[in-house]
Amino acid sequence: MSKKRFRENVRNQLQMKDKERVKEETEAVQNRLFAHDVWQKSSVIALTYAVGDEFPTKQIIEQAFNEGKRIAMPKCVPETKDMRFYEIEQLDQLEPSFFGLMEPDPDQCKKIVRDQIDLLIVPGLVYDRKGYRIGFGGGYFDRFLAGYRSFDTVSLAYREQLAAERFPNEPHDQRVNFVITADEVIECQ
Incomplete structure (x- = not known):
């Protein structure tokens, strides 16, 4: 099955899901x-402000603020x-921002470099037990995760988002x- 087909199937399942169960x-x-060691030991947590089919992050951001953790959010550069x-x-x-995303205003926020991040919560639509993911098609996170990583990576998923079968991986795909x-917490690497 193609990545596009996996995306469509999961989106349909999520839309049909009972709100109380969600x-x-x-x-x-x-x-x-919040109970996991990667959260407990992290002081700078990077994540997106979820929109659409993404796992909701507003409460995670609020919890981080309540615990005195710092929050870093990405600003996408479409040209590159x-x-x-x-x-x-x-x-x-x-x-x-573009595509209905909510991104930090660079005029109000200070830049964070990769080495300052302790934990990156990586969005996606479909995941496998090896930590590969099918995102939303832009490739931004795979590019960011390629090469040197000084931080832990976590993806948060509903049951429907965990693939029962293998899905196509490409050489540039990065695992969490x-x-x-x-x-469960699936340790992928």
Whole structure:
């Protein structure tokens, strides 16, 4: 099955999911994340502000702020398909960007370099047990994750997002260290 087909199947399953079940599963995944060592030992957490089909991150950002952790969020550079991370201190430092994304306003935030990040929460749509993911098609995270990494990587997923079968991987695809679902923490590397 193609990546496009995997994306379509998972999107359809997520749209049909019962809202109460989504709420319960979201809470269970977040609790597993907050209890995990990678969260506990991290002081700078990088993640996106979730939109659309992405696993919700607003409560994760708020929890990080409550625990005194620093939050870094990416600003995409479409011309090069790169990301630059900026520290936000409050959610109103985000601004609408292309494709309906919410990204940090560089005029209000200071830049964060790769070595300052302790934990990167990597978005996606479909995951396998080896840590490979099918994202939303831009390749931004695969480019950022290629090469040297001084930080842990985690993806958060609903049960429907964990693929039962292998999906196509390409040489540039990058794995995450952990996939966290409501049922388990999958150590991938």
